[in-house]
Amino acid sequence: MIKVAPSILSADFANLQRDVQMVEQACADSLHIDVMDGQFVPNLSFGMSTVAALRPLTSLTLDCHLMIVDPERFVEQFAQAGADLIGVHVESTQHIYHALQLIKQAGAKAEVVVNPGTPLNMIEGLLPLVDQVLIMTVNPGFGGQHFLDAMVTKIAALDALKQKNGYDFDIEVDGGVNDVTVKKCYDAGATVAVAGSYIYDSDDPAQRIEDLKVATN
Numbered sequence: 001m002i003k004v005a006p007s008i009l010s011a012d013f014a015n016l017q018r019d020v021q022m023v024e025q026a027c028a029d030s031l032h033i034d035v036m037d038g039q040f041v042p043n044l045s046f047g048m049s050t051v052a053a054l055r056p057l058t059s060l061t062l063d064c065h066l067m068i069v070d071p072e073r074f075v076e077q078f079a080q081a082g083a084d085l086i087g088v089h090v091e092s093t094q095h096i097y098h099a100l101q102l103i104k105q106a107g108a109k110a111e112v113v114v115n116p117g118t119p120l121n122m123i124e125g126l127l128p129l130v131d132q133v134l135i136m137t138v139n140p141g142f143g144g145q146h147f148l149d150a151m152v153t154k155i156a157a158l159d160a161l162k163q164k165n166g167y168d169f170d171i172e173v174d175g176g177v178n179d180v181t182v183k184k185c186y187d188a189g190a191t192v193a194v195a196g197s198y199i200y201d202s203d204d205p206a207q208r209i210e211d212l213k214v215a216t217n
């Protein structure tokens with residue numbers, strides 16, 4: 001069964017506490033927080049003050065997906081704000097190895113993220129270092145986009161590398177996840193699924209979390 005990480009990008013920002021506690025009660029496995037700077041992606045969203053505000057409200061793992069230029073400037077502040085896991089894009093910095101080291105030094109779990117157009121060989125050397133790899137299944141920047149089917153072979157290729165080398169990182173997928181696409185990802189080796197609009201744009205978010213789990217059971 002896949003682990004489910006609801007993305008609050010699609011939550012009601014005027015009722016974030018309610019929307020976070022709702023998914024926690026519905027057995028979400030972690031909470032996905034999309035951080036955007038208007039440069040790496042053409043959108044703005046949350047910052048470390050949002051993470052600090054949510055930290056005392058939930059015991060869910062806070063999974064922060066940084067879509068910002070040179071994320072190494074801020075990873076320590078995100079960890080101090082309460083992030084448990086911090087994801088940095090390989091495309092966002094000249095110093096990805098350093099960024100991942102800083103995350104670990106700050107006491108958080110380290111994740112490397114790859115855009116749809118980025119081949120896996122860009123992150124192969126990082127795989128022994130990371131706790132999680134995030135394969136983007138849409139181009140980053142916005143919720144509610146269509147899942148890119150071509151990413152399924154990339155997930156399978158990453159899982160093959162993981163098995164061959166005995167690595168134990170989680171494989172997370174993000175973008176366009178629903179009860180149909182989640183099964184393709186899970187069958188290819190994904191262990192964690194982010195879902196924003198599928199969960200929060202529903203009248204029954206708890207049922208949607210259940211549906212994602214049942215689809216991969």
Ligand SMILES: O=C(CO)[C@H](O)[C@H](O)COP(=O)(O)O
Nearest residue numbers: 140141143144175176196197
């Ligand atoms: O990183 C993201 C966008 O860049 C979001 O996590 C992702 O898009 C979730 O939204 P949805 O499930 O609606 O596609």
Ligand SMILES: [Fe+2]
Nearest residue numbers: 034065174194
């Ligand atoms: Fe995300």
